[in-house]
Amino acid sequence: MYIIVVGGxxxxxxxxxxxxxxxxxxxxxxxxPTKVQLYRDRFGAIVMQGxxxxxxxxxxxxxxxxxxxxxxxxxxxxxxxxxxxxxxRFGVRRTIARVNNPKNEELFRRLGIDVTVSQTNVILSLxxxxxxxxxxxxxxxxxxxxxxxxxxxxxxxxxxxxxxxWQLPLPPESIITAILRRGELIIPTxxxxxxxxxxxxxxxxxxxxAELRELLCAPATR
Amino acid sequence: MxxxxxxxxxxxxxxAGDFAxxxxxxxxxxxxxxxxxxxxxxxxxxxxLGTGIDEDVLRNAGIxxxxxxxxxxxxxxxxxxxxxxxxxxxxxPKVILRIYDPDRxxxxxxxxxxxxxxxxxxxxxxxxxVRDQILSTQSG
Numbered sequence: 001m002y003i004i005v006v007g008g009x010x011x012x013x014x015x016x017x018x019x020x021x022x023x024x025x026x027x028x029x030x031x032x033p034t035k036v037q038l039y040r041d042r043f044g045a046i047v048m049q050g051x052x053x054x055x056x057x058x059x060x061x062x063x064x065x066x067x068x069x070x071x072x073x074x075x076x077x078x079x080x081x082x083x084x085x086x087x088x089r090f091g092v093r094r095t096i097a098r099v100n101n102p103k104n105e106e107l108f109r110r111l112g113i114d115v116t117v118s119q120t121n122v123i124l125s126l127x128x129x130x131x132x133x134x135x136x137x138x139x140x141x142x143x144x145x146x147x148x149x150x151x152x153x154x155x156x157x158x159x160x161x162x163x164x165x166w167q168l169p170l171p172p173e174s175i176i177t178a179i180l181r182r183g184e185l186i187i188p189t190x191x192x193x194x195x196x197x198x199x200x201x202x203x204x205x206x207x208x209x210a211e212l213r214e215l216l217c218a219p220a221t222r
Numbered sequence: 223m224x225x226x227x228x229x230x231x232x233x234x235x236x237x238a239g240d241f242a243x244x245x246x247x248x249x250x251x252x253x254x255x256x257x258x259x260x261x262x263x264x265x266x267x268x269x270x271l272g273t274g275i276d277e278d279v280l281r282n283a284g285i286x287x288x289x290x291x292x293x294x295x296x297x298x299x300x301x302x303x304x305x306x307x308x309x310x311x312x313x314x315p316k317v318i319l320r321i322y323d324p325d326r327x328x329x330x331x332x333x334x335x336x337x338x339x340x341x342x343x344x345x346x347x348x349x350x351x352v353r354d355q356i357l358s359t360q361s362g
Contacts, residue, residue: 055325077275077299088329
């Protein structure tokens with residue numbers, strides 16, 4: 001698999017390093033000649049100086065045979081154009097763009113970028129998961145399938161307490177995949193009885209999250 | 223007509239002045255307050271400070287009611303992204319942008335945008351002038 005990374009900031013540098021270590025064929029394009037010199041000392045000839053939004057630069061990097069182009073510069077407009085040029089001129093099948101302004105995530109998807117990575121949103125959700133005593137946490141969104149993985153702490157006054165899973169009035173399209181109980185992981189069956197304080201890992205449709213929160217978590221701590 | 227111009231450089235300011243003079247509703251968007259000094263004295267259009275690739279800024283400029291959207295900042299990629307927001311998200315009936323790089327100009331023309339490429343246009347004009355000179359020298 002041949003991967004072209006455009007943008008040699010911190011993200012681009014560590015991404016290249018990781019991909020090289022994992023054995024991928026990688027090529028890094030960076031504008032700043034000083035950085036290029038530095039990276040050449042570390043990575044060798046797989047680093048090139050140039051503007052990754054230019055057709056000639058991508059051609060010289062061998063974009064025609066690239067499986068993936070990843071644009072991780074600090075400017076959203078550059079990342080967008082790099083991915084679009086790679087797709088339109090070189091037929092690159094998979095394009096991934098870093099989104100610096102979270103507002104642009106939806107826009108990029110509508111403009112045909114396969115995958116967007118918003119640092120701000122990723123960091124926000126990581127922090128969110130670490131805030132203690134939050135009864136309902138959105139862990140992961142699987143966007144193309146419109147699915148979400150959420151973690152919910154069962155409140156003592158929830159109607160699900162002391163009920164077996166098969167009897168729970170869960171919203172449709174929701175499945176409890178794991179239960180964390182006093183530090184232990186339980187893979188539940190229909191017969192598993194829910195206890196107060198259980199942390200449920202649930203796969204659900206994104207639009208069902210509000211109903212789940214209502215059902216499982218105490219209103220006062222919401 | 224409602225016309226939005228992103229980028230108040232020499233071209234943007236000239237267009238804004240001309241269209242406002244003709245009685246159109248013009249909004250000019252630029253990141254720098256000082257760029258608005260290029261507008262002609264007595265310019266009656268709307269000035270919006272901000273980047274043309276931010277949807278909130280473009281909404282402030284009235285993109286939802288715009289008939290024409292023109293992206294003429296100094297940065298090709300900014301123009302490309304702004305123009306695509308106007309075309310794809312807000313369905314502005316006429317979207318025109320400037321792209322200096324001829325390769326990129328061709329790509330986005332194929333994607334349905336109205337692209338002006340000054341590099342190519344100016345080069346062609348100069349080539350024409352030179353050819354005319356060659357012809358007149360040969361015939362003279």
